[in-house]
Amino acid sequence: MTRYDVFIVGTRCAGAALAMLLARNGCRVLAADRAQFPTDTISTHFLWPRTTSFLAKWDLLDKLSATGCPAIHRVTADYGAVSISGRPSPVDGTGIMYCPRRTILDLLLVEAARAAGAEIREATTFRELIWQNDRVVGARVQARDGKFLEERATIVVGADGLWSPVARAAGAITDINCGSLTCGYYAYWGGVPTDGVEFYVRHGRDILVFPTHDGLTCIWAGRSHDDWDLYRANVENTYREIISLAPSLAERLGSTRQMSPFKGTSKLPNFYRQSFGRGWVLVGDAAYHRDPLAGMGIGDAFWALSFSRTRSQTALRETRRVLMHHWRVTNPPSAKKRFRSSNTR
Template sequence: MFDVIVVGARVAGAPTAMLLARQGHRVLVVDRAQFPSDVISTHLLHVPAVATLRRWGLLERVLASGPPPHEFFRMDFGAFAIAGPPPAVDGERYPYCVRRTVLDKVLVDAAAEAGAEVRERFTVEGLLVEDGAVVGIQGRDQSGTLVTERTRLVVGADGLRSTVARAVGAGYYHETPALTATYYAYYRGVSGRGTEIYNLGDRAVVVFPTNDDLACVFVACPTKDFGRFRTDVEGEYLAAIDRVPDLAARVRAGERVERMRATADLPNFFRTACGPGWALVGDAGYHKDPCLAAGIMDAFICAELLTESVHSGLTGDRPMAAALADYVTRRDGWFLPYLDLTTQLAAMEPPPPERVALLAAIAADPAESSRFFGVLQGSTPVGEYLSPDNVQRIMAAAAAR
């Protein structure tokens, strides 16, 4: 019998398994994939996520794959641009965009090295429930054999369309339907020295330098335009990029090296994230539009919050139900402001004049620009930065200049 079974072994599940195994718990982590393998993802590691990998002892392995540091962020609004480096976190200065074939494999290997049992190509078909509590999983291994495993806790780390969440009937709250759809492709000969974000009103274009001297080039549109976009994906994709002349020239001169990929139906929500014998972590319990490219960082934060609570429950420091409830309270308290900010940005609606004025004031001050990027990467709390007093400070400094 296991202490914890984690369903899903990517950026939320593998760290959860690793951290619990490092604390001496008997952990099984299963995933239907075989690693290394790719997955739809913005795959950006904001600076706090880079600092987390350093703390876990995994950063050197990830950087050995050769992703370039993003020396600056640039958010171009047409009339002005916010540009500069994001603030450092625990000595780490740069974000990185790391292919999921690299990152997920490092995390899965680290879970195994910590003592977790890893089973790849394992498909969970259902949960075992006794007296109203989850007590295990049932699924098929890579040979197709039906397998049953029992545990004190099942953790669903199996993403947006979580089998675990569906099986336990986890409800939604703070829910907003999908706001954008995104297409992206990898190019050679396009990379700059950092992250480029172009806000074009009804379109957004993003460039992330990544492994193998490639750049990941995203184009996002509002969901109301998705039907038109997918009737001519190539034309709509390039038409958006053509609205940024310098980037368009680089893309036209570059070489696309992989097929185009699409993301759609990406809702914004919290799910009820715990119950008798189960918990949810990562996208399974909290999901938002990818416009902030914060999914990996969020998964790392959730994994640490959950493992801290689960450890206290497994060791008897407090009842497991209370420990898991505390995890959800802490998770929601931290992420709700980011969920609200995300839905505002992803709506792609004309911003009110006061927001335009604030962004222009930020753009005019390099130090303020860096602090602003701290909000986007999660090192500066949203509520603190956008408080009336701080906004007044920013505007007063702009007026003084």
């Protein structure tokens, strides 16, 4: 049986990017996802310069641009009485922004991880952790043919999103939890005249406008979480009502066509989870989830994984460094102190 340095569960922004970085640094990486790529997920699309700067460092930004994703040069934040419009400062020399479809961005990352030498298995579902002497030493997974397999690894990483089955199996506690504060629906529209990304913030409402692939514009209309039942009882009317709070946008939408059904969610919690124990680690949304209003989730996942491109003495030392870096940036000092004293597994 192959023994891997790292087994990663989940291969989207956090998992595929980590698999790519570790494989580029010489680690033996296995990564598995229950999904088959390309496949969509509930998410809008904004990549700030902070996010695109990582894609540039990883030599993936040109590839993203080659998919036909329109470059974004302007961001407008409209608060009703005040509207601010401009171009965010470049980060590490990268100022360009994009709003890629997740079908395209996630596939790009999966392909980059494969090209770096990581073994990626699709349609493979994590079922449970394998423990030995109170330490995780691998995981049991179910392949697409229904067969169960055991995979052994020095570290098992949960990059398996908000509801992280790995976190549950490891008994990770949620350290700080503010619940969900907002909810909303989005849809794709054809032929909306836009000049970049637009944010509209109103009392208890928000509207986000993201020009994406294929001439489509993804438009999110959000409300306070308390309004969820009201919203889902009449999605179309509530969505239109929110959009009417930005008259210039409502006018532009008037002559365009809705090109997709509405997709929505009220499950947007804000939390930090305990993100490592003996032989296991959590990255991306599994470790730290925040309201998507500011469009930071993908960038946060990349940022927490970032590390020097210098080749390390040993692959495992590098792995440990990446994962400890992730721990430091996703956990506030108060949580760190508590974990140190409670020493959970």
